[in-house]
Amino acid sequence: MEDQRAETEPEWADAVPFFYQPDKRCIYRVPNKLRKVNEAAYTPQLISIGPFHHGKPELKDMENHKRIYCENFFTGTLRSKEELKSFIRDRQGKILSCYAGTINQGDNFDFSEVILVDALFIIQLFMMDSENPENDYHILRSRWLRKAVEQDLILLENQLPYFLLQDLYNFAMPVSCFYPRSEVQAQEQDNRQQRCFDLDKICYCLPCRGRSHLKDHSVLTVEAAESVHPFLKLTCEFFNRYSKGKSVRNGVTIKHFTDLVRHFLCPAEEMTWVDTPIKNIYDARKLKAAGVNFRLLKEVGFVIKGDESHDCNFNLACFTSMDLKLTLFCVKDETECVVRNVMALEQFQYPDSAYICEYFLFMDKLVDTVEDVNLLIESGILVNKIGCNETVANLINKLCVQIMDDVSCYGGVCGQLNKHYGISFWNRHVAILKGVYFKDLWTGSSTILGLFVLVFSIIGTMKSLEHNLI
Template identity: 65%
Template sequence: MVVDENADDKSPKHDPNHDAEHTPPLKCLSLGGRRTKTTSQITEKTENEEECQVRVLDKPDKWCIYRVPSKLRKVNEAAYTPQLLSIGPFHHGKPELKDMETHKKIYYENFLARFKKSDDELKQFIKTRQENILRCYAGTIELNKDFEEIIAVDACFIIELFLMNFNDPKNHENDYILRSPWLRKAVEQDLILFENQLPYSLLQELYQNFAVPPSSNFQPRKEVQEQADRQSSTNHDLPHCSPCCRHCLPCCRHCLPCCWWIPSKDHSIEIVQVEPDNDDPLLKLTYEFFKDYSRGKSVKNGVRPKHFTDLVRHFLRPDKEMVFKHSSTPIKNIYAARKLKASGVKFRPLKDVHFIIEKDEATKCKLNLACFRNMDLKLTQFCVKDETECVIRNIMALEQFLYPNKPYICNYFLLMDQLVDIVEDVDLLVENKVILNMLGSNEAVAKLVNRLCEQIMDDKSCYFDICEQLNKHHENFWNLHVATLKRVYFKDLWTGSSTVVGVFVLLFSIIGTIKSLMS
């Protein structure tokens, strides 16, 4: 079901949440009055105590959703924490995220009405898969009577949101989230967070079992409509409510049909084109929602992401496989961009390529002189926006746990961190269009790049050879001085012409002086 590009890495992964000295106290939850023991949990209850469930760490190879370690989280806690929407068990119930719970349930009810299913059917579906769901999460999960409801609501909310997004954009104005670009972006960003995930396999099973073709005369349930109307009527009476409430509109007054059926006024069918080359209909819906991160990259047949963070990494990682080398000691003295430029290295942007760094072999100059050799370093064009840090940090955290043998994104930014020391390095990379700065301040970009790799550990790299060659090129005496000569005396046509004229004047003066002395 899942194509794991890290299949060669079979070593058990360390769970930072279960160090003996850091094990959190268990919370007892009322779940019934029996003692059971399975491969993944132990349930106990005494006469005067409530029942506790403790996860036994028996299948670390199944884990795909982790809590970010505290050391990594402290660098920028907000980047790993949902700001608007909780998905899954890790962040459920936080007071600052409760505003969206009402709207999630509206989407949930719309999903049930769209496919004519009952609440009990959904919860039973989740209950029969509870063991497999739990095995995807690393760490202790507190199980209570609401666990099935939490997972069911979150999963149906996601699918219903994707279905609505897939419909005609003209109808997005009737949807609470999609009608607001700010709100859609906030939800999209929360859905990418590493801790804020549901297993994709669960969403896929849910879609396959419940997403049957809907009838064309679908209408939302009466209670859902009334709830949306109440939310809309109170919207103007709450001037001090959260941003979530201020944008509230009745999201289901004109609920749309499923993505396959989009009838227009004359009952004709509108066919919506999708990008991914994949026969999984849910993956097509997912691609459409996250297409801003795809950069034109499709999802091939056979690719099944573990969750949405993994999907975004798939979009950003290089298409071609690269060789990773292990080194017990990191490469030292990687020179900053401005110093490499001083030795003749030129920086080129790579467009339509996903986070990769390449080096062209040293070539002769246009005059075909062996003494004037150029070195081009090609880097993927890195666009820095407001949400960039959040996305990159979560993908790097993902690679630390799931892809320690193929840390493509970590490698890229570790090398970028070496190239950027001060704001002048960013100025150079921006000038060469390697970095597209949408933040406005190059100093802010320099700080961002320098902080991205804090607490990131990486002993494998696909760029060891490039780094060594860059160091050798910079430390070569001839390269450094020839580059200085070119930069100072031949930087443009006029400077070069003046230099040549000056050299000839000097030569004629010397020849004249010698002739005078000889005569």
């Protein structure tokens, strides 16, 4: 039986998870130079997670709710509070090594207690949200409150290492589906994921209370268990508004929730990077006048692609058109906060593959005025859910303030656009004529009427001259 267990147990059953082996810091304080651009975007407004913002008076209202969630968690686990706290103490050095920044420890500051309460709160919140988002729990009962907590959980300074949450979940989750407590305790010897046996097949139990679609004892077969860690699945469900159907493959490094959201927003495929920043390109209106067609790219994540085509049978450069394809960018109330924190993480953790920073640096080049925003909305690339289009233009123009752009994955697209603009003089002059004389129905009607008057005047003058000559 032991050999069978060794052959069939999933990788995540080990005490040390395979998703993340912390070898350097991954949770940072946002530098003042970046924070001053929009301080509220980097500061929790409702709830503190981790040591950086713990104890702030404006966040104390949620501390009681966090402890209530923790007490509810203890009712469903076989572990005592002291066992769980000891679990945190044993990993305290490993946890501290993930934080880059001073941790202000007051007289009553108990690091292991703070981390334990926050971690159990998150696990309990995710399980309750997965079981029934409309339940009576204070946070989940109010959609506004749930959304506000979700936004605070994405902030870069408001994180716990993901390996800790996953380890704690493995350590604390009970198996109470088939066996009495005494028998289950006898099976716990190596701090691995608790197991139960179903006849001649090994199965891994999730909490019986945990999943609405696994009501029959919440049993997960070996094959399903190996595909995804149960806590990772809970996490992705909680942040499903950002995943857009994108999954996290086994072996992908997840450092914390900010990193997870970045994973969802990044392109699915690797892109080529060059050691030069994004080149200056013309704004969306001028590119449209030069024959650039803005198309919606139906891919997951923020991606930009350039495709050149020829509409003229003679293949003349002056008649060349180009398609610029961009994935959908939906602007909501929380967009600035989420994007800024992901971009701040990229500046520290992914300076050579900052996909989100590069996307918005490119968008900043495209958008100068409200007219550019209007054009992108008409093209179906941009969706405005915050009201005024001028606000969207200001948001895009300010997102990249104090953001470094030493490398780029869109250098080739920029080169294509600039080359196309340089040779498309015919398209630009036709666009100028359209803008001046046919910008709307009344201007176009007046232009046509004026042309008729001019033609008839010329004909009348010619006939008059002909009559005088005769």
